[in-house]
Amino acid sequence: MTATPRPRRTTARELIAEVLDGGTFVSWDRTPETGHLPPSYRDELAAAAAKSGTDESIITGEGRVNGRRVAVAVSEFxxxxGSIGMAAADRLVRLFDRAATEGLAVLASPASGGTRMQExxxxxxxxxxxxAAVRRHRLAGLPYLVYxxxxxxxxxxxxxxSQGHVTVAQPGALLxxxxxxxxxxxxxRPFPAGVQVAENLQAKGLIDxxxxxxxxxxxxDRALRILAPADSQRHDGGAPAATPPTPPAPAGPEDVWRSIEATRATRRPSVRHLLKYGASDILPLSGTAQGERDPSMFLALARLGGRACVVVGQDRRPERSExxxxxxxxxxxxxMRLAEQLSIPLVTVIDTEGAALSREAEEGGLAGEIARSITELIGLRTATVSVLLGQGTGGGALALLPADRTIAAANAWLSPLPPEGASAIVYRDTEHAAQLAAEQHVDSASLFAAGIVDTVVPEPGPADERPREFSRDMADAVAAALAxxxxxxxxxxxxGREHKYARIGLPL
Incomplete structure (x- = not known):
């Protein structure tokens, strides 16, 4: 890797002036007590204050971003x-606790070499x-944004x-x-160039x-707009009222196979279309925040039908579909964790050819990850909606399926294997794929009849020819389910989740 030019350092006051609405910042800081400190250290602190124009390495307070009140904590390098001593630490703890008490999101912007060696x-x-203070704030279900x-x-x-719900970084920043x-x-010897830089952390899935x-x-502004309480933005599109689902007509073998072929159309709308045409706000996120990032994953905060949610789905664009x-x-x-921490619903969008069959997947613990995903969804302590948008193959689909409500596009399907794979197992050829797809009840009408799917959204024409209408119809169904x-x-x-999946396949 080549070295990345270091950016100009931004002062705390510059950040506050740039991000907050003009004249809205109000300090929450107390003057630090220094009388108990050694004289030499007091002199050092006084010199630092004179140089920086601040009385400590952290400035805390509140302000507004596009009119929305937010608590802020900004480092002064x-x-x-920007080192953290006991006075700076106390400011941060008070900031998070006061924000939790007053129901405020926190925007924090560190710029620091770490803790203070003098202390x-x-x-x-x-x-x-x-x-611990960050944790208390998160337990209150409030957003924590980090720059x-x-x-x-x-x-x-x-x-x-490293504890933000959403974490972004300054270009070229050393991190x-x-x-x-x-x-x-x-x-x-020097540390390898290009490793501890913001752009590399994003590529590795550590920041968004x-x-x-x-x-x-x-x-x-976008994050706060999405995560604002539902009642505060009830009229930004409005969720349509839920109506009793109409049972879809049973599908014949030829209909089932036509559905499977329809979901394999290259231009069939994806999760991105669903949000582009159906959501009022979207804030894409990226990576696990733990050093991994899958290019086929779509993860975002969004607002559907006036309601904040976390959306997880597969990006089925041809260049990314894996x-x-x-x-x-x-x-x-x-x-899933974000939805639970923020106390907002989770929407999972299923559109996958299946889980990877490779040495890397096996050594990476794919089976265990599927099991953990299913388990977390069954016990997730927030409302959930899953969406069968297109293909639903194998464990990769099952891992995103459990939900309070499941919505399927009319041509969507769910199967243990691709139909060709099932045919290869049973008949040692692929010529019986259509027959087996019908026999295995993979189609949306059969899924509805079995209680796996709660709502089937009609597809009056090829979805790839009417992406806007298809996506809006699906988004309306999701919004109704979320409401x-x-x-x-x-x-x-x-x-209800426990009961639903305990009864699948049993006589009514």
Missing amino acids: GFLG GTPAFVSMVGIS LRDPTTGGVMASWG GFLGPRVYETIYG AVVPLSELAGVV PLGPAFLREARRG EVSALPLASLLA
Whole structure:
């Protein structure tokens, strides 16, 4: 990797001026107590304050982004390298706790070399207290947004810098655990170029995006707009009222095979079309936040029918359509956790040729990831809707299926194997694929009759010829289901899921 030019360092005041509505910032900070500190250290703090124009390495307070109130915590690198001592740690803890009490999202922007060496181990251990405060804020179901600036390393990157629901970074920013100066001093050689840089972290699935400061307000506004309570934006499209599902007509063998061929059309609308034409707001996310990123995964925060949700699905664009691997499901499980933490519904969109059949998938623990995904969905402590948009093959489809309500496009299908694979097992050829597809009841009408699918959305014409109409019809059905399940108590949802899947295949 080649070295990436380091960006100009942004001060805390510059970030606040750029991101918050003009004149809305109100400080929450108290003047730090320094009387108990050694005189030499007090002098060092005074010099740092004079140099940076701030009284500590962290500025906290509140402001508005496009009129929405948000709590903010911004590092000032000019104050002793943005290092976190006990006073700065106290500010952060108070910030997260006050934001939780007042029901505010937090926007944090670290730029720090880590904990303050002058305060030793107590400052180092204060990262635990900050992380606990972040956890309390998350348990309140409130959004935590992080903008990583150059540089962010050490204990800050290993605590509150890596705990955001949405994490973006300054272009070219140095980001990592080990400071490059420490590495070079210990090992006598420079740290490999291009590793600890924002763009590489995005490519590896550790952060969601690289965003210049000039665009940060737009990202924050979109996230807050999506995650605002449903009642505050009830009229931004409105969810259609749920209507009792009409049983679809039984499908004959030829109809089943035509459906399968229809879902394999190259231009059939995907999860991206569903949100492009059916959602009022979308904020794409990326990666597991733990070092993996599957290019066929689509993960986003979105607003459907006026309701915030997390959307997880396969991006079936030809250049990206690949069998599901372990990284895909680990990224999907990040989406599940986000929905649970933010107390918003989860929508899973199934459109897959199946799970990967490879050495890498086996060694990556694919079977275990499918099992964990199913288990998490069954017990997920928030409302869920799954959508059979097209192909639904094998364990890759099953891993995203369990939900409070399942919606299927009329031509969508669900099968243990591709029909050709089933034919190869039973008849040792692929010529019986259509026959077996009908016999295995893979079509949407059969899935509805079996209680696997709750609603079937008609397809009056080829979806690839009417992507806008198809996507809006599907989105309306999803919005209606979201409105229905979001109104139910969590205990009823959990019990209903258990009962639903316990009864599949049993006589009514």
